[in-house]
Amino acid sequence: MADSALSIRTIDQADLPEFEKVFSWSFLDEPAGEQRWMRVLELDRAHAIFDGDEMVGTGGILTRELTVPGGAQVPVGAVTVVGVKPGHRRRGVASLLMKTQLHAMHEAGEPIGILWASEGAIYRRFGYGELASSLSMMKMPTRMPFHPGVSVSDARIRQVTREEAMPFMREVHDRVRRARIGWLSRVDGTWENHLADAESDRDGLSAYRYCLHPQGYVVFRVKHEWDNSGPQNELHVRELVCETEQAYVDLYRFLLDVDLATGISYFTNTDDPIVHMVDNPRKVRQELADALWLRIVDVERALPLRRYQSDVDSVIEVADSLCPWNSGRWRLTVKSGEALVTRTDDSADVSLDVAALGSAYLGGVRLSVLRRAHRVVEHTAGHVDALSLAFLGEHEPHCPEVF
Numbered sequence: 001m002a003d004s005a006l007s008i009r010t011i012d013q014a015d016l017p018e019f020e021k022v023f024s025w026s027f028l029d030e031p032a033g034e035q036r037w038m039r040v041l042e043l044d045r046a047h048a049i050f051d052g053d054e055m056v057g058t059g060g061i062l063t064r065e066l067t068v069p070g071g072a073q074v075p076v077g078a079v080t081v082v083g084v085k086p087g088h089r090r091r092g093v094a095s096l097l098m099k100t101q102l103h104a105m106h107e108a109g110e111p112i113g114i115l116w117a118s119e120g121a122i123y124r125r126f127g128y129g130e131l132a133s134s135l136s137m138m139k140m141p142t143r144m145p146f147h148p149g150v151s152v153s154d155a156r157i158r159q160v161t162r163e164e165a166m167p168f169m170r171e172v173h174d175r176v177r178r179a180r181i182g183w184l185s186r187v188d189g190t191w192e193n194h195l196a197d198a199e200s201d202r203d204g205l206s207a208y209r210y211c212l213h214p215q216g217y218v219v220f221r222v223k224h225e226w227d228n229s230g231p232q233n234e235l236h237v238r239e240l241v242c243e244t245e246q247a248y249v250d251l252y253r254f255l256l257d258v259d260l261a262t263g264i265s266y267f268t269n270t271d272d273p274i275v276h277m278v279d280n281p282r283k284v285r286q287e288l289a290d291a292l293w294l295r296i297v298d299v300e301r302a303l304p305l306r307r308y309q310s311d312v313d314s315v316i317e318v319a320d321s322l323c324p325w326n327s328g329r330w331r332l333t334v335k336s337g338e339a340l341v342t343r344t345d346d347s348a349d350v351s352l353d354v355a356a357l358g359s360a361y362l363g364g365v366r367l368s369v370l371r372r373a374h375r376v377v378e379h380t381a382g383h384v385d386a387l388s389l390a391f392l393g394e395h396e397p398h399c400p401e402v403f
């Protein structure tokens with residue numbers, strides 16, 4: 001139930017201490033002065049919600065580019081620091097924020113919004129589709145041999161300092177992210193946050209190790225452990241970024257052969273080829289988790305920005321209570337990968353909620369699966385399967401960093 005006493009506005013420098021307090025408390029944290037998320041906050045895109053004079057809620061939009069199927073970089077609003085004071089929950093504070101943010105993204109010409117959700121039951125009602133990208137929490141033992149067909153090159157891999165690694169990593173990442181569905185542009189603060197390495201960031205593990213290959217890099221921590229049987233150290237990989245498939249093979253071989261280590265863990269993409277590189281795929285244990293939630297802010301702009309796998313000609317009826325400009329029937333015509341999207345009065349072949357379209361947009365969730373989940377309704381036989389195929393990406397979507 002919305003509370004009419006609520007108001008919302010963007011913040012300025014003077015609001016930051018209170019903003020930080022409200023957000024920290026919402027996350028059961030203490031305000032600590034210079035919090036990690038403040039490094040990337042854009043004040044003119046950060047909102048505070050007030051009950052009278054009291055700040056009771058927070059939220060921010062970060063300006064980023066998202067790589068979509070076909071390789072276009074699309075401007076997106078990356079939603080972060082959503083929090084409501086514990087005593088003010090379930091009174092519409094987050095609802096007011098969500099609506100305001102969607103209008104702000106629309107005005108800014110961002111056809112898509114994205115976020116990582118703290119809890120799975122919050123964001124669908126605001127039109128964000130779950131599992132737009134997933135991640136695999138992967139664990140494997142070291143020393144595993146590769147399948148005989150996998151050849152490792154003689155490229156040298158060098159462990160270097162963070163200062164030496166950073167310029168190289170930034171260049172490599174910026175090239176690679178343009179070809180990886182779900183990857184985002186980074187600003188200085190993203191790097192500082194993603195590779196934050198103060199003692200308090202390490203959770204008892206070592207500082208980051210930076211290892212460079214001529215066409216890629218890997219960053220990991222070591223979880224130290226020795227018992228009576230000898231070293232049981234584990235490598236916790238933060239990021240493995242490669243410009244070539246050979247670099248991927250080489251860097252994985254390097255990790256698998258690190259002396260004194262018995263295991264590797266890595267939150268990676270769901271189609272990481274390591275499973276097929278090693279001689280015993282069952283030893284690579286994987287657990288799936290949701291990563292990006294995606295919101296189509298502007299259907300007419302968003303759908304033609306990506307490429308499609310096959311031709312379709314379907315009328316899609318979209319329901320969107322928060323962004324009425326999206327609601328209604330759209331004809332999606334794809335020829336040779338390119339889409340044309342036009343408003344139509346023709347009867348719908350398929351109808352769905354905007355959140356379902358968000359789940360499918362990067363190719364991470366098939367519309368045919370959403371139909372089986374009663375989230376997509378087919379009115380003309382064959383259209384959901386045709387759209388499902390068309391919406392697949394050239395690889396599985398993945399987002400390597402939480403923002």
Ligand SMILES: CC(=O)SCCNC(=O)CCNC(=O)[C@H](O)C(C)(C)COP(=O)(O)OP(=O)(O)OC[C@H]1O[C@@H](n2cnc3c(N)ncnc32)[C@H](O)[C@@H]1OP(=O)(O)O
Nearest residue numbers: 026080081082083084089090091092093094095115118121
């Ligand atoms: C992108 C990010 O930043 S993720 C971080 C999100 N923040 C957190 O998890 C911090 C802790 N939680 C909070 O601060 C708050 O509970 C929030 C932000 C999740 C929700 O804020 P609220 O102001 O309570 O939400 P609001 O009152 O607008 O709720 C709208 C609807 O969502 C539902 N809802 C809100 N939060 C939740 C939840 N955690 N689980 C299930 N349903 C929820 C409400 O019941 C309500 O349903 P209704 O429309 O059927 O009545």
